[in-house]
């Protein structure tokens with residue numbers, strides 16, 4: 001038996017139950033991993049609440065991001081062996097000391113990437129990669145707006161967009177977060193709870209507006225985010241920390257400047273093994289170079305998963321949070 005955090009019925013943070021579970025031997029194509037750290041993500045709250053249905057039904061082990069060592073391999077697994085250090089994402093069932101994982105979802109960690117770094121970035125950093133390098137390819141000189149700039153995805157994306165040569169504008173919920181965002185790649189920071197962020201973006205860009213808006217906030221920043229875009233600009237709605245955007249008339253994209261809009265998810269960008277590995281390697285390279293740092297600003301013992309969720313949902317966190325089994 002090993003310690004895990006399970007959800008037996010969906011709801012608030014109180015449904016995260018710390019208990020023992022049995023992890024069987026790995027089946028064909030699977031590996032067993034001893035987690036050294038588990039990432040905490042906003043998506044974990046969507047599964048906990050039932051907004052995203054659990055693919056394995058109830059109960060389920062929470063969590064979508066982690067890193068650890070391979071402790072057993074199942075039949076047919078050829079490219080991983082016991083003792084390998086791996087990171088992974090997009091496979092519900094991470095808040096646990098040990099877990100099974102399809103071997104083709106694990107990525108070997110380079111020596112210079114620690115378990116904690118990996119657990120803090122396999123989901124958030126790979127998301128930053130595909131958003132900035134694939135959904136809209138950020139170019140030198142682009143004006144880029146990133147909402148919740150001091151958050152987990154936000155701090156990584158801001159550093160990376162800066163590294164790519166963009167003029168990075170970030171929105172944040174407090175003065176402390178503004179300081180942090182400025183130290184992590186933002187050229188300009190907007191306190192969007194106090195200031196009209198559309199007016200500020202107009203001012204900052206001299207009326208030229210942005211080539212792209214990366215919006216993981218959702219309801220609270222829509223449709224104003226569209227007004228930050230120049231004609232033919234790209235609205236990337238990649239999350240809904242404040243709630244989901246209501247249905248809207250697609251003609252709004254025409255009237256606001258023949259805009260593009262997309263609602264992407266890492267699951268699709270990294271569905272093929274070769275894409276998963278390419279995205280991960282791009283992330284490992286930018287972190288190993290020192291251009292992007294992975295701020296692990298909250299650490300909790302696994303048994304405190306409820307507190308980790310409360311802190312995340314009450315906007316009390318910055319950068320990445322991890323649970324340590």
Ligand SMILES: NC(=O)c1ccc[n+]([C@@H]2O[C@H](COP(=O)([O-])OP(=O)(O)OC[C@H]3O[C@@H](n4cnc5c(N)ncnc54)[C@H](OP(=O)(O)O)[C@@H]3O)[C@@H](O)[C@H]2O)c1
Pocket residue numbers: 040041042043123124127148149150151152153154171172173174177216217220238239240241242243264265266267312313314315316317318319
């Ligand atoms: N599509 C994908 O592939 C993908 C992958 C990973 C993450 N995501 C999305 O990316 C977003 C960020 O995820 P994360 O795990 O890195 O979380 P996070 O950014 O660390 O936390 C969410 C942040 O959103 C802001 N926020 C604004 N309104 C809020 C509200 N009403 N309640 C709570 N927070 C609010 C807060 O920052 P301020 O206080 O500064 O406003 C908060 O810190 C989420 O929407 C998540 O679902 C999407």
